[in-house]
Amino acid sequence: MNNKLALKDEILLTIDKPARYIGNEVNMVRKNPEAVKIRVAFAFPDVYEIGMSHLGIQILYHQFNLRNDVYCERVYSPWPDLHKIMKEQQIPLFALETQDPIKDFDFLCMTLQYELCYPNILQILDLGGIPLKSANRTDHMPIVIGGGPCAYNPEPIADFFDIFYIGEGETVYDDLFDLYEQMKEDGSYSRQNFLHEAAKIPGLYVPSLYEVSYKEDGTIACFQPVYEDIPTVIHRQVVENMSESVYPDKPLVPFIKVTQDRVVLEIQRGCIRGCRFCQAGMVYRPLRERSLEMLKEKAYQMLTSTGHEEISLSSLSSSDYTYLEELLTFLIDEFKDKGVNISLPSLRIDAFSLDVMSKVQDIRKSSLTFAPEAGSQRLRDVINKGLTKENILHGAGLAFEGGWNKVKLYFMLGQPTETIEDMKAIGELAEEIAERYYEIPKDQRNGKCQITVSTSFFVPKPFTPFQWSPMCTKDEFLGRAKIVNETIKSQLNKKSIRYNWHEADVTMIEGILARGDRRLCNALIRVYEKGGIFAAWSEFFDDQIWQDAFAEEQIDTDFYTTRARQEDEIFPWDFIDAGVTKQFLLREWHAANEETVTPNCRQKCAGCGAMKYKGGVCYENQN
Known part of the structure; x- marks a missing residue:
C-alpha cells in the first residue's frame, strides 16, 4: 500500500464512523481510471448518511457510469473530526471509489438540496484544493457544477460554481460530456472557451457570463448575458417520459445505517395539488408517472441486488399515482412473505390507504402522518391545500377504528394573511382529533391517544405564488409558536398532545439564502472561515457566526426576508424559466x-x- 493510503487508514482509525470514507460498498462501480476520458466526482455537501440516502445521486451515478468513457465517483462532506485533521495535515479531499484527490478530476458535480448546506460547498472546495471562486480556477482544475432544487435560485452561491444545471439531471449531461471530450481532442479546450460553449446547451447557466446591476433601493435593475450568442433565459430541462428514463437496478448499499436505509422506488415526478407554499410542487410540474411494468421490474431488481428489507414508494403525492392499487398488490403478494416491509409516504389517509397500511405496517408501532399545514379552513384555502377539516377528522377516525393511536400533524406558521385565530386553530384541531379517538368505546381502543403537533416556520420560496410575500421576524415566529403552545395546553386532552416547533433563527438564515442574490457570496465565505459548516445540524448551527458575517459584509438581512416585494420587481431568479x-x-x-x-x-x-x-x-x- 502506498504512503498516501496508509496515512488515510491510520487516520481513519482515530475518527468517528470511518466506514463513511472507505468506499467498497455493495454495488459500487469499479473502473480503470486510466481507461476513461472523463472523471466525475459527484459530491453531496453533507455527511455520508444523508448523501447516501439521496435518490438523485443514485440515479446520476448509475447514468454516468453507463458510459464507457466516464467514471463517476462519490464524495461527501467530512465530519468535523476528519475535517480538522485534513486541514491540519493538508490531506486533499478524495473520492470514495479510488481514494484519488478530487482536484485531479475533470468535473466536480454537487447536488444542492438545502440552503443551510451552503457552507459545506465551500468545505468540499477548500479541502479539495480547488479555489472557492470560479474566477480563480485554472484550465487544469475541475469544472464545478451545481444542480438540484436550490439551483432554482443559484445567485447566492453564483461565485462558487462554473455551471449550474437547471432541471432534471437525466437530460443534457451527455451533451456536456460530449462537448468536453470534443474540445479536449481537437485542442480547442480552455476553461473560458468550454464555459462559453457550455452556456449554449439548454438548461446550463454559466454565472460568470452574466452581469447584474442594481437600483438605488437594492433591487435588481438588469440581468443580462455578456455575449450575444448565449441565452438571456435559461430553460429548465425536463424528463418527459419517465418510463424510458434511466433508473438504477443495483443501488449502492452503505456499510453503516443511513437516514433512508431502504430501496427507493420513484413512482412519479411532479404534483397536481398546487399548494401555494410548495416549491417542489411548482418546479417539478407537470405530473409524469412511471409505468406499472417498469416499477414492478425495478422493484424486483433492486430488492434482489441489495438485500434491503424495505422498499419505499417515493413521490410528492403517492395517492395520485394512477396504478397505486395494482403496484401495492404486486409488492405485497411478491415480497411480504419474504420479510420485506413497504413504506408509503405521502399518502392521503383514506379507507384504501389504511387498508393497505394495515397489511404492511405494525399498527401498534407505527404512526400516521397528516399535513394540514394550517389549522383553520380559511388559511388552508389561502394556501390552496385542498383539504377540509372533515377530510382530516374522517381520516383520523378511520385510522383510530383500524387500530392506530399515534398521529403526527404538520403545520406551518407565518404564512400570508395568518391571524391569531388561525394559530389557535392548530391546537383546536389537534383537540378535535383527540376527541375523535376517545369517542371509540374504551374496549376497542389501542391504549392512549398520542398526537404530535409540529410546526415549521414559513419561508417564501422562489417559483411559488408566495414569492412576493414577506417573512415574519424571528420574534414574530416565536410569538406565534407561543400562541399555539398555550392553546394546546388549554385543551381538555392536552396530555394526549405534544408540541414542538422549528428553530426560528435557522429559518431566518434559510430565508436569506433562498431569496438572496450574488451579494451574499462573500458573506458565505466568511461563514465558512468562521467554522460554520454543518449548519443544517442543530448541534453545529451558530447564529452568531452568520450575523457577524452579514454585518462584516454590510448585508441588510431584512432586505431579503421581511421586505414585501412589488409585483413588478425583478427577482434574482427571474432569468430562469422553471x-x-x-x-x-x-x-x-x-x-x-x-x-x-x-x-x-x-x-x-x-x-x-x-x-x-x-x-x-x-x-x-x-x-
Missing part, C-alpha cells in the same frame, strides 16, 4: 389574498405553463 410562468404565479398570489381555491390539475387545468413539456398548449400563449 416551467410555471410568472403570470400564473401572480394570479395565484392574488387568489391567495382573495382566499380563493384553485382546482387541482386533474380537475381543471389552471394554465400554469408547465404543460408545454408534454406538448400541451400554454394558457399564457392563448392570451
